[in-house]
Amino acid sequence: MLTLRLPDGSRRQVAPGTRPRDVAEAIGKRLAQAAVAAKVNGVVVDLDRELPVDGQEEVAFQLLTDKDPEALDVLRHSCAHIMARAVMRLFPGAKLAFGPTIENGFYYDIDVTPPIREEDFPRIEEEMRRIIREAEPFERFERPTAEARALCADLEQPYKVEHIDDDLKQFPTLSFYRQGEFVDLCRGPHLPHAGKVGAFKLLSIAGAYWKNDASRKQLQRLYGTAFFTQKELDAYLTQLEEAKKRDHRLLGKQLKLFTISPAVGSGLILWMPKGAIVRGLLESFIKEELLKRGYQPVYTPHIGRLELYFTSGHFPYYRDAQFPPLHGHPLGAVVEQWLIRMHARQRGEGSLTAAEEEEYLAEVERKSADFPAAAYRAAADATQKMATLQDWLVKQDSYLLKPMNCPHHIQIYKAEPRSYRDLPVRLAEFGTVYRFEQTGELSGMTRVRGFTQDDAHLFVTPEQIETEMRANIDLVLFVLSSLGLSDYRVRVGLRDPKSDKYVGSDEDWATAQRILVDIVKGLGMTYSAEEGEAAFYGPKIDFVVRDCIGREWQLGTVQLDYNLPKRFELEYIGPDNKPHRPVMIHRAPFGSMERFMGILIEHFAGAFPLWLAPEQVRILPVSDRFAEYGRKVEAELRARGFRVSGDYRPDKIGYKIREAQLDKVPYMLVVGEKEQSAGTVAVRERSAGDLGAMPVAELLARLDQEVRERRIRK
RNA sequence: GCUAGCGUAGCUCAACGGCAGAGCACAGGUUUUGUAAACCUGCGGUUGAGGGUUCAAGUCCCUCCGCUAGCUCCA
Numbered sequence: 001m002l003t004l005r006l007p008d009g010s011r012r013q014v015a016p017g018t019r020p021r022d023v024a025e026a027i028g029k030r031l032a033q034a035a036v037a038a039k040v041n042g043v044v045v046d047l048d049r050e051l052p053v054d055g056q057e058e059v060a061f062q063l064l065t066d067k068d069p070e071a072l073d074v075l076r077h078s079c080a081h082i083m084a085r086a087v088m089r090l091f092p093g094a095k096l097a098f099g100p101t102i103e104n105g106f107y108y109d110i111d112v113t114p115p116i117r118e119e120d121f122p123r124i125e126e127e128m129r130r131i132i133r134e135a136e137p138f139e140r141f142e143r144p145t146a147e148a149r150a151l152c153a154d155l156e157q158p159y160k161v162e163h164i165d166d167d168l169k170q171f172p173t174l175s176f177y178r179q180g181e182f183v184d185l186c187r188g189p190h191l192p193h194a195g196k197v198g199a200f201k202l203l204s205i206a207g208a209y210w211k212n213d214a215s216r217k218q219l220q221r222l223y224g225t226a227f228f229t230q231k232e233l234d235a236y237l238t239q240l241e242e243a244k245k246r247d248h249r250l251l252g253k254q255l256k257l258f259t260i261s262p263a264v265g266s267g268l269i270l271w272m273p274k275g276a277i278v279r280g281l282l283e284s285f286i287k288e289e290l291l292k293r294g295y296q297p298v299y300t301p302h303i304g305r306l307e308l309y310f311t312s313g314h315f316p317y318y319r320d321a322q323f324p325p326l327h328g329h330p331l332g333a334v335v336e337q338w339l340i341r342m343h344a345r346q347r348g349e350g351s352l353t354a355a356e357e358e359e360y361l362a363e364v365e366r367k368s369a370d371f372p373a374a375a376y377r378a379a380a381d382a383t384q385k386m387a388t389l390q391d392w393l394v395k396q397d398s399y400l401l402k403p404m405n406c407p408h409h410i411q412i413y414k415a416e417p418r419s420y421r422d423l424p425v426r427l428a429e430f431g432t433v434y435r436f437e438q439t440g441e442l443s444g445m446t447r448v449r450g451f452t453q454d455d456a457h458l459f460v461t462p463e464q465i466e467t468e469m470r471a472n473i474d475l476v477l478f479v480l481s482s483l484g485l486s487d488y489r490v491r492v493g494l495r496d497p498k499s500d501k502y503v504g505s506d507e508d509w510a511t512a513q514r515i516l517v518d519i520v521k522g523l524g525m526t527y528s529a530e531e532g533e534a535a536f537y538g539p540k541i542d543f544v545v546r547d548c549i550g551r552e553w554q555l556g557t558v559q560l561d562y563n564l565p566k567r568f569e570l571e572y573i574g575p576d577n578k579p580h581r582p583v584m585i586h587r588a589p590f591g592s593m594e595r596f597m598g599i600l601i602e603h604f605a606g607a608f609p610l611w612l613a614p615e616q617v618r619i620l621p622v623s624d625r626f627a628e629y630g631r632k633v634e635a636e637l638r639a640r641g642f643r644v645s646g647d648y649r650p651d652k653i654g655y656k657i658r659e660a661q662l663d664k665v666p667y668m669l670v671v672g673e674k675e676q677s678a679g680t681v682a683v684r685e686r687s688a689g690d691l692g693a694m695p696v697a698e699l700l701a702r703l704d705q706e707v708r709e710r711r712i713r714k
Numbered sequence: 715g716c717u718a719g720c721g722u723a724g725c726u727c728a729a730c731g732g733c734a735g736a737g738c739a740c741a742g743g744u745u746u747u748g749u750a751a752a753c754c755u756g757c758g759g760u761u762g763a764g765g766g767u768u769c770a771a772g773u774c775c776c777u778c779c780g781c782u783a784g785c786u787c788c789a
Contacts, residue, residue, distance in 0.1 A: 107784095118719065206784030207717025214786040218716060221784070249782095253725085262762090262780055314789060320715090321788075404789055438715055438787065439780095447788080535789055554788085586789090623746040650746070658750035672748055682749080690749055 002051060004061035011058070014051065021047040021192070024063050034065040036196060037074045037189050044070050046140055046189040066228040073101045078138060078191040079128075079200050079226035080106040085182040086127035087222070091116065096184065097159040097210060097219050103550070104236070105225030109208050111159065116220055121202045124222075128200065131179075135195030139178045140188055148174035152185055159210065160185045166211075199233035200226035246548040248601035249444040255606050255664065257614075258445065258597070267442040267449030269594050274614035277643065278600075279593055281612050283430060285710075286454055286479065286589065293475065295428040295456055300408035302432060307394035308407045311567055313503055316343045317536060318403060323436050323449075328397030331368050334360065336398075339389040346382055347500075405431035406586060409457040410568050413582075418572040423582065424464050428456035430593070445598030446553050452593045458585040459570065465583055469519050469541075469558060472587045476543055476556035479589040484712040485603060488555070490525050491542045492516055493533030502536050508562035513539045516560060535586075537563040543591075548602045555591040555599060560584075607664040607686060611707045618665045619646035619681075620656045622672030629676040633669060633696060640700055657684065667703070687713065 004012045004023065014023060020038030024031050024047070037044050039062040040051060052059065064071040080099040083106075087094050091112045099108035110116070116124075143151060145164065152160035163185070168174060177186045179194065191197070201224060208221035227233045244250070252258045257275030264270060271279060287297070306325050309315035315322070319340045327333055338360040341352040364371045372388060379385040402408065409427045418425065432452045441447050460468050480488060494513050495502050502509070516539050520527045527541075534540060540559035544552050561584040564570075571579040590596040600608075610616055617637055621630040627648045637644040647656045653670060660668045670682040674693065681699055683691040694702075705711075 115717075204783055205718050208785045209716085212786075214716080218785075220717070223784080266780070312789090318789065406789085433789090435789080440715065440717095440785080441787070443782090537789075549783090559789090620749085622748050625746070652745095652747050652752060653749060654747090655751055656749090661750055668749080670749060674748085684749060 003058040004051075005058050007062050012061075016051075018051050019048050020045065020051065020061075020063060023061070027063075031063060031065070035063045036066060036068075036071040036191060037064045038062065039064055039070065044074060044189050046138070047192045048137075049140065049189070072227070074189055074191055075197060075228060076101040076106040076226050077189075078194065079197050079224065080108045081138070081177065081179065081182070081184060081186070081190065082128050082131050082194055082197065082200075083124065083202070083222060083224055084108045084110070084184065085131055085179060086124050087112070087116070088182060089127055090120070090124060093156070095159055096157055098163075099184075105203065105223060107208075107221050107223045109159075109210070109219040109221050111210075111217065111219045116205060116222065118205055125200075125202055132194045132197050134180070135193045136180050137193040138188075138190035140175055140190070141178065142173045142175050144173050145169065145171055148176070148185065151176070151183075155183060157185070196228070197226055198228040199230040200224055201233060201237070240549075243548045243550075246602045246605045247444075248446075248547075248598040251601050251606040252445070252598075254662075255601075255614075257601065260444075265449065266439065267437060267447070269445055269448055269450070275597065277614040278608060278612050279597060282590070282593065282596070282600075283454070285482070289475065289478070290428050290456070293426075293471065294424075295426040298409065298412055298427045298429050300402075300405065300412070300429060300431065302402060302434075303399045304402050304408060305394070306398040306400050308411075309400050309403070310390060310394060312404070312407045312410075312564060313537070313567060314403055314407070315400060316340065317501075318435075319343075321435050321437065322403050323401045323434050326399045326401075328399075329368075331364050331371070332393065332396050332398050334363060335371075335389055335393050339386060339393060342382060342386050342389065346386075401434040402431075403433050403435050405429060405433060405453065405455045406457055406564060406584070407568075409455075410564060410570065410584075413457075413459050413570060414568065418459070418582075420461055420572055420574045420580070423572055424458050424460040424468055426456055426458045428454075431455045445594045445601075446547060446551075448592075448594050451595065453588045454590045454593065455586070455588050458587070459565075459572075459582040460585060461572070461574075461580070462583055465515055465560065465585070466519060468585055469515070469560065470523070472558045472585065472589075473519065473523065473541065476558065476587075476589045479556065480543065482710060483600065483603070485545065485555075485599075488543050488545045490520060490527040491533060491544050491554075492520055492527050492529040493535070493540045493542060494529055494531045495534045495539065496532035499532065502534065504537065504563040504566070509539070512560045512562060516541055535559055535561075537561050538586075540586075545599055547599060553591075553595055553599060555596055556589045557587060557591060559586040561586060607666075609710065609712045610666045610703065611710045613664075613666050614643065615645055615663065615665050616642050616703070617644040617667045617669060618660045618663075619644065620653060620660065620668055620670050621646070621648060622653050622670060624648075624650055626671050626673070626676055630669075630671050633671060633681055636696060637700070637703075640704075642703060661686065667699075669699070 001013045001015060004014060006012060012023070021032065024035040035047055037047060041059050044064065080101065084096055084099055087110055094110050094112040097109035097111065100106065145168065149161055149164045152164065164174065174185060175188060176183055177188060177190055203223045203225060206221045207218045209218050210216040225236065227236065255274060256272050257278065258272055259270045260268065261270060306315060325336060327336065345352045361373060361376065365373045372392060376385055376388045379388055412427055413425060430452050432450060434450045437447060437449050458468050495509050517529060520541060538559055538561040540557055542554045543556035544554050546552055565581050565584055570582050572582050574580040619630040619634045621627045630646050630648065634644050634646045647659065657668060664686060666686045668684040670684060675681055678693065680693040680695050682693045683699060685691055
């Protein structure tokens with residue numbers, strides 16, 4: 001016998017071979033009806049899966065109904081199967097890859113020719129509805145792995161075969177689910193039958209690479225969502241619509257905060273006057289804080305010698321993601337391409353044949369007398385050849401639009417001898433950088449090609465690392481909390497041990513990663529440590545937020561770096577009168593002004609708090625006759641430093657209020673007969689509405705305090 | 715970069731392969747107004763660009779540009 005411990009604490013003895021469905025039926029008819037799946041010792045299983053029998057004294061047992069979040073996952077997973085089944089019926093020969101649930105729904109990756117298009121959705125959905133009406137059960141069965149592989153081959157599902165070969169060989173048996181004619185390799189669990197799917201909708205279609213690898217075939221990913229009831233689905237879709245109204249791209253246009261002109265270029269933000277006010281205030285806010293925290297502001301140019309970025313490693317590493325260099329020699333671009341391809345070949349990416357190498361050599365020899373072709377030919381190996389090319393290239397006075405500020409700040413550090421007494425040196429700059437992001441990545445203000453980081457680089461002794469790292473995390477938290485941004489997660493980005501894209505020694509990485517993890521642990525922060533999320537020169541702590549449609553973006557970041565100090569041979573003189581190597585900390589509390597602004601617009605839905613609002617107060621005279629009094633109040637407020645305007649058009653007051661509300665002006669001051677004679681203003685607050693009349697002095701005191709506190713209201 | 719979709723007036727959107735339209739905004743006028751839209755008149759377009767098919771293209775085809783979602787990338 002097996003003892004089940006139910007959620008209410010009671011215990012129940014069952015015979016071996018009992019299924020959750022039997023337990024549900026024994027408990028009650030309604031529960032048996034409502035049950036979707038069961039949770040046994042924390043693992044969600046099918047209702048028809050036999051309960052374990054051996055070696056367990058007692059198992060935790062819970063029946064899941066549509067009230068349980070795990071049940072929704074089961075429902076969506078089953079709905080993904082139903083969608084795949086419908087696609088297989090309508091598109092014979094479709095090959096299935098992966099079909100998991102995701103946060104708000106599910107997808108299935110499918111390889112089908114010709115491709116599925118959105119206009120196919122109605123008939124796929126129709127077929128899915130038919131399958132749901134038929135309410136056939138999902139039947140689980142297992143096969144030894146070799147047989148499972150043969151079955152997938154029989155089903156003509158090559159991706160499933162490959163999946164078994166690559167990832168599942170170590171399991172003795174594999175499970176399948178059958179639903180009528182449809183059989184799919186799947187871990188489960190599933191609904192008892194398709195009829196449990198109350199409501200679903202196909203949402204979108206997109207390309208997705210097989211196994212997330214851009215070098216492999218691109219499949220079609222069909223996204224959908226499902227719920228137990230139509231009402232829940234409708235609520236979700238309404239919520240999506242509502243969220244879209246907060247989109248910074250929409251609000252940015254409506255509120256005239258920023259624009260992007262194809263004439264200037266994709267991904268290049270043009271800050272309009274109102275957006276510029278908000279940005280300026282944010283910059284002042286953080287500058288003030290930086291001075292308090294011992295930072296030294298610096299300014300550096302937008303371009304730098306190409307050699308600088310060879311030294312830092314940025315140029316060869318990120319060549320494709322940068323605007324092309326400005327070459328000082330007509331052959332610069334040729335040699336650059338040549339060199340980059342040599343780099344790629346050495347990393348095992350791309351190809352460069354000996355014949356192509358010869359073509360490059362012939363071309364530069366023909367066109368340029370000063371190219372050291374002999375030295376190139378005499379070079380012992382590829383590394384030496386690359387050195388020859390690089391030496392020539394950097395001598396030609398080529399420049400790069402800076403993709404990072406660190407090399408410039410490093411030169412400021414190096415401009416004078418440094419003593420341990422000077423450290424930490426904290427150099428801060430709103431540094432504008434340019435990166436040639438892929439077209440498909442560009443998105444409003446959140447992913448752009450030119451942006452300004454609220455950047456700083458700290459040069460510290462090893463002993464100072466922890467204190468400075470903590471101080472910077474504190475700064476990020478201060479910034480976020482000052483703006484009421486509380487919905488973020490902390491990510492510790494670690495090196496992917498399987499990748500060779502990182503620079504620096506294993507020891508340095510181990511040390512740096514340990515320090516970071518210790519710090520976030522020490523601060524008691526909830527974090528996720530993620531391999532592969534480090535910068536190529538060091539691990540980092542990122543503060544990640546979501547935009548209005550659920551995408552995650554990195555805002556603040558604090559990064560530890562042992563590598564650039566080595567590459568640039570940075571030093572300070574220690575108490576022992578000997579040179580030592582400093583450690584660098586890269587950090588940006590906002591991340592970039594552009595991205596931060598985008599997120600902030602969505603966070604406030606465009607309704608900035610008073611201290612940030614581009615227009616803080618608008619005067620609304622009831623009629624022309626009170627315009628003069630209105631202008632007087634306006635002048636008074638402006639003299640006190642408020643950003644104020646007046647709407648003196650001959651329109652009705654309701655219309656002016658509507659416009660001011662839509663412009664999300666925090667305070668509207670209605671002035672008419674009563675106010676003019678009493679020397680007051682009728683105050684209307686953006687969200688609270690009519691606050692009644694008050695003397696101008698009283699209003700000023702109120703506004704002053706609200707700004708001083710940087711008060712945030714939602 | 716890749717897959718799918720989209721691009722019409724400043725904005726939001728209509729128009730079967732057959733006369734390019736509406737609302738808002740804007741301008742002029744009337745109204746002199748009390749807490750989210752007064753009324754009248756007017757202006758506004760090489761339908762993203764270029765090429766092609768057709769008697770006829772906003773609509774069909776091709777190339778490019780831009781945008782959206784996702785994938786890959788993200789110092």
